[in-house]
Amino acid sequence: MYSKINTAVSWGIEGLGIKIETHILRGMPNHILVGLPSTVIKESKERVRSAIKSIGVKFSDDRIVQNLYPADLKKEGSHLDLPLAIGILACTEVLNGKSFDKLGFIGELALNGDIQPISNVLSLIEGLVSAGISHIVMPYDNRVESRFINNVTIYPYSTLQELVADLASESLKKEVEQEKYDFIEFKRNESEFENDYNEVYGQGHALRAMEIAMLGRHNLLLIGPPGCGKSMIAERIPSIMPPLSINERIELTKIYGVADGETKGMIKYRPFRSPHHSISKIGLVGGGMKVLPGEISKAHNGVLFLDEIGEFKKDAIESLREPLSSGKVQLSRGGRSLEYPSQFMLVATMNPCPCGHFLSKSGLCNCKVQSIKNYMGKLSWPILDRIDMTVLMDAVDLSSELSEGKSSQFIFQRVEAAGDFKRERTSEKMRNQGQQCELGGEFLNQTSIEIIKRYEQKGKLSMRSVVKLVKIARSIADLEQSLIIEKKHIFEAYTFLSAQVMKKFFI
Ligand SMILES: [Zn+2]
Incomplete structure (x- = not known):
């Protein structure tokens, strides 16, 4: 039969x-x-x-x-x-x-x-x-x-x-x-977030960077002395992440279905993955006998947080290059190739030098120039090149009057509103209006274009950095719901530009 x-x-x-x-x-x-x-x-x-x-x-x-x-x-x-x-x-x-x-x-x-x-x-x-x-x-x-x-x-x-x-x-x-x-409909529940940005005092520049990075999904590096609040800021990211669309939820549920081998139901929130620095290359990017997805795929559509990125294994960090560029990872199994999505936003922290106090107002750093260079050299240029924004932080002065951070709910709503504006802006209708500049296909006014040209002529920025600068400025303009990228947006973006901030370490 x-x-x-x-x-x-x-x-x-x-x-x-x-x-x-x-x-x-x-x-x-x-x-x-x-x-x-x-x-x-x-x-x-x-x-x-x-x-x-x-x-x-x-x-x-x-x-x-x-x-x-x-x-x-x-x-x-x-x-x-x-x-x-x-x-x-x-x-x-x-x-x-x-x-x-x-x-x-x-x-x-x-x-x-x-x-x-x-x-x-x-x-x-x-x-x-x-x-x-x-x-x-x-x-x-x-x-x-x-x-x-x-x-x-x-x-x-x-x-x-x-x-x-x-x-x-x-x-x-x-x-x-x-x-x-x-x-199917899933509502954000405020009480599900343990930590709030209003618990972060001072550090306005870093909080601003977080808001911009979250909107534009820019990879972000926070550099500062131990205890200045880098991790505290990063750990609060889940409280401001935009909700997942239905398709994003389906895609993530499929990844977790394969990864964990246990029933979890539908994934509700955008993932925030924070692997320990001892993680192997396979743990990070995926692979092994069963060719399971790694942390970068579990962070798909969300954030991969690498606390003290310099402490991670070099081969593990270097394996992020390709996924950071392509948003996916190719693995092979039994002669066939297999692909997992890995479109994550990278948020990393590191100390500025071996002692942790270089460039700090405390003046405590006694590190030699070469040892600072070696320390920062743990992060290779190809990886650094994929990080748009860098923020230099310092310990907050507790004797001065400190402003309380904005609440997570406040930042979340701003990012949400700006996201709606961005979707409208990139819609076909809007794209056909007005003049676009050749710089990344974005709307810039004449003054902004001249400022960028000046940066280029003075040899301050490479063409790649200019493209990143415009990307960051675009997110800043979106937060203001401005169609045009104005000079103030360019100036602010310049303060976050990785290539610019990192020059302080490699002179
Ligand atoms: Zn030092």
Whole structure:
């Protein structure tokens, strides 16, 4: 007897539709799985046997051969338990004669026949859909995630027993349609953020940089003596990050589904990842035996915070070059290449010298010029070149009157409003208005263009730095909701420009 069942496997965060063929032959009792199954799938045999017996069906005493097709693709995941079990049952009198051509199955089985939730359900549904299967049986506990994917009919089940009974009577129960979008809208909850920017006193320049960087997703480096508040400022970033769009949430949920191997439901917030400096290159960019995504992909659409970047392993930091430029990382597995998205904003901190007090008003630094250069040299030029903004901080003078920082809610709303303005500005309608300058395709007035030309003529800025300067100035103008980049925006941007600030260390 023979059956063919549709299911899917993941490849990176993509899903690929596959088929499971089952043949029950006369012969010695045996259960053989072929078609490059991983160890987890080989263990499926025991779960499948036990789950089938638990619903009162006699497990076949004959020789069962199951083939995962296409055979040359390595397959991972316990979610194949359910289609393997259905494939066997379709060869028995329980489900014999039923057609499953238009149905897809995904789900892990417990020994008692319960259908368990799985971690990467979104990728798998997409894999089935791309293979032309839009009617999908899946674990009941994964139904919330499935609501984010359009044009599929979901049949959520929590036990094999109930599912088999409904398949036999051809009366599968659909997901209730009207509930679909109730779960999608997600509101920011202020009380979920532990720390607020109003707890940061002084450091107005750094806070301003954070606001600009957040709007323009500029990579940012904070340099200052120990205890000046660099980490305190960075750790409060989650409280001002804009909300995720639906597509960003889907993409992140797929990445986390692959990365953690545990069910987390839909990702709600933009990620803020803060790995320890002992992290390996693989931990940071991804890879290893299973080619899992690294921190840079877990920080996709969010922030990667590297506290004391000079302390990280050199090869780990250097491996950020390519992803910082391309927004993705290419890894290879079994001769095939695999890609994870990694469009993160880099925020890093470092001390200005070995003792930490160079350029500080405290005057405590006794470091030699060469040792300062060596210290800063830990950050290579190619990496520095990918960091648009740098802020030099100093310890706050506690004897003077300090202004309280603006609240996170206040900064968040400004960034949100500026983001709306930016979207409007870059829309087709606005782009066709007025004069654009060749500098990064942005709107600059005549005075701004002249200032930039003067910087260039004096040899103060390279062409690359000019492009960055205009990018930062663009974000500053957006915060003011100004279509034109004016000279005040250029002047302020110049104070944050990495190439400019770093000159203080390399004279
Ligand atoms: Zn020093």
